Amino acid sequence: MTLDDYQRKRDFDQSPEPLGTHPIERASLGLRFVVQKHNARNLHFDFRLEHEGVLKSWAVPRGPSLDPADKRLAVEVEDHPLGYADFEGVIPKGQYGAGKVVVWDTGTWHPDGDPAKMLQTGKLKFRLDGRRLRGDWVLVRTKPKGKQQQWLLSKRDDQDARTDVDVVQEYPGSVLSEGDRDGGVTLPKFIPPKLPSLVDQPPSGGTWIHELKMDGYRIQAQWRTDGVRLITRSGHDWTRRYSAIVDEMVKLDSPGTIIDGELVALDQSGKSNFDLLGRAISDREIVLAYFAFDLLFLGGVDYRELPLLDRKSALKTLVADAGLARLQYLDHVAGGVDELIRQCQSLGLEGIVSKRLDRAYTSGRASDWLKTKFRYRESLVVVGYELSDFSLSSLLLAYYDSEQELQFAGRVGTGWNEREATDILTRLKTLGTPKPTLSELPSGSRRRRGRDLETHWVQPVTVADVDFASWTDSKQLRQASF
Numbered sequence: 001m002t003l004d005d006y007q008r009k010r011d012f013d014q015s016p017e018p019l020g021t022h023p024i025e026r027a028s029l030g031l032r033f034v035v036q037k038h039n040a041r042n043l044h045f046d047f048r049l050e051h052e053g054v055l056k057s058w059a060v061p062r063g064p065s066l067d068p069a070d071k072r073l074a075v076e077v078e079d080h081p082l083g084y085a086d087f088e089g090v091i092p093k094g095q096y097g098a099g100k101v102v103v104w105d106t107g108t109w110h111p112d113g114d115p116a117k118m119l120q121t122g123k124l125k126f127r128l129d130g131r132r133l134r135g136d137w138v139l140v141r142t143k144p145k146g147k148q149q150q151w152l153l154s155k156r157d158d159q160d161a162r163t164d165v166d167v168v169q170e171y172p173g174s175v176l177s178e179g180d181r182d183g184g185v186t187l188p189k190f191i192p193p194k195l196p197s198l199v200d201q202p203p204s205g206g207t208w209i210h211e212l213k214m215d216g217y218r219i220q221a222q223w224r225t226d227g228v229r230l231i232t233r234s235g236h237d238w239t240r241r242y243s244a245i246v247d248e249m250v251k252l253d254s255p256g257t258i259i260d261g262e263l264v265a266l267d268q269s270g271k272s273n274f275d276l277l278g279r280a281i282s283d284r285e286i287v288l289a290y291f292a293f294d295l296l297f298l299g300g301v302d303y304r305e306l307p308l309l310d311r312k313s314a315l316k317t318l319v320a321d322a323g324l325a326r327l328q329y330l331d332h333v334a335g336g337v338d339e340l341i342r343q344c345q346s347l348g349l350e351g352i353v354s355k356r357l358d359r360a361y362t363s364g365r366a367s368d369w370l371k372t373k374f375r376y377r378e379s380l381v382v383v384g385y386e387l388s389d390f391s392l393s394s395l396l397l398a399y400y401d402s403e404q405e406l407q408f409a410g411r412v413g414t415g416w417n418e419r420e421a422t423d424i425l426t427r428l429k430t431l432g433t434p435k436p437t438l439s440e441l442p443s444g445s446r447r448r449r450g451r452d453l454e455t456h457w458v459q460p461v462t463v464a465d466v467d468f469a470s471w472t473d474s475k476q477l478r479q480a481s482f
Contacts, residue, residue: 003054005078009096016089020081030108033128034085035064037174040099045168047074047153049109049126054079056119060153063168064133068157074139076149088176102174105132112136125156131175131305132167135160164364165192173302190235191296191304193218193260194361196369202337202354203370209308209332210340213351213371214291215272216264221249221290223257230263241281245288245326252322256300259315260361261292261330271347274478292319293330296361304361311361345374378477380409382462383437385428387454392421395464396455397477398438405439407475412466415482431458 003020012019032050037043038059045063048055058074065072085106091098107130111118118124122141128134136156141149155161172188202210218233228249230238239246242263265276266287280286295303295315303311312332319329333340337354344352356368383406384396394413398406416424436457468480 003079003081006080009078011095015091015095016087017091018081018083018087020083030110030129032082032085033107033109033130034103035105035130035133036087037063037102037104038097038099039101040091040097045104046077046101048080048085049115050082050085051115051119053082055082055084058139058151058153064153064155066133066155066160066162066165066167068155068161069163071152071154074151074153076151086176088174103176104171104173105130105175107131107133122151132171162362162364165362170363171302171304173300175305187222187224187256187258187297187300190231191220191258192235192363193220193233194294194363194369195233195365196353196355196371197365197367199370199372202341202352202372204335204337206335207356207358208337208354209334209357210337210352210354211293211330211332212344212349213353213373214262214264214330215274215350216262216277216291219261219263219290220296221259221261221292223249223252223254225255228252242288244280244284245290248324248326249290251324252318252327254299254318256297257295257318258297259292260294260296261290263288263290265289287326289326289328291328291330294361306360307358308355308361309357341372341374350374377465377467379463379465381406381460382428382458382464383408383460384455384457385425386411387456392416392425393453395424395482396442397464397466397480398460401439406437406460408438408440408442410476410478410480412464412477412480412482414480415467428456428458428462431461433457433459 034048036046038046045060047058047060057077057080059077060072060074062072088102090100110127112125124139127136135158138156139151139153141151220231222229228246232238264272265280266289267273276286280288292315295311316329351373354370359368380397380399382395383398386393394411396411397409399409401407437460466480468477
């Protein structure tokens, strides 16, 4: 292997790239790989594998993908010196490959067989152990086009494959330097959030921490040079919608910072209240608070690959130093989950989220974040029912207040099968009454499939046991099930 082509194309009096004339002393740590993000005339990624004293190199226009279904074009280019694996810098205008180069990923690679033979036959299977790219991969040579050999780079289907994450978009910066800087801090426009998986029981053990599940909107707060932005979990900008809290959050002077958290409205007791949150858009008197629970970027530096406990430690310091009443750090409990559950349920809280303390932040549904929802149970009076196409749609429920008057408690429309629905409807039809027994009627009629639901009132003599998530501010059921 020679570096003649590499050296012939470059003017090393002008370019900061390594000349490659001096051998590199290598400890026996395995074969090295590097992926460099190269913002040349066209942005692309240079994929390099150490082989026989040089870096075999391919230009990948769209960058690597963790989805096994994606086959990314990889154009074979000249071999590079081993010293290029650590190169970051700006190649001057007018020079070959002019533009900014950063190390996007690095680590070791392990060929699945004889690499020289696989390169010759045109199918190179290997494993990567990098910071962003891991697991099994394959390079397959296609028909040659011109002087440059064309290959396809793809992820093999294993435990490191991901179909829900664009790794190039999720990690835009360098793994060596402090973030991706180009005159100022460059941040992703939006990072899809990490989502917990629902479980019946929270995990136990020393590798898990537990947080309260807040009753609000999941919001990504971004501190940019032009101010603070509030982005929903689906990527919508809600900055103007909740400008009241933005006015305080801008007091945290930390451009290049992205925090994951929950926007909540607080009632008079200081408890989060989902109903108030909707009204806070037009009522600036309602107290809003942002509970921060994860740190994704700080001052332009990508924190997502750090363990959760390290991210939370930095976040706690950041929020404490800010000293803002409406920007709060969401603390956690390590161990003692049974006592935490008892306390949460006594307060009527929604649930807890359990997280592995040693894991990185990755977008999408995750098995190292687990959500446990609490369910509460009440016996309520059936005061009516709704029909849709002559079948049972929902039961109308009520409770007796201190004056022994029936107050509307909401509807329940799930939890029964077809036979049970028929039995319930048969019984209720015998209890019909022309007038409702509620002290105050629910507002408006409801529609399904473009038609109004038929409402029928019954005598208040039947009791239904109902599971539900919580009571709303107006004393109605949320997420009720029969």
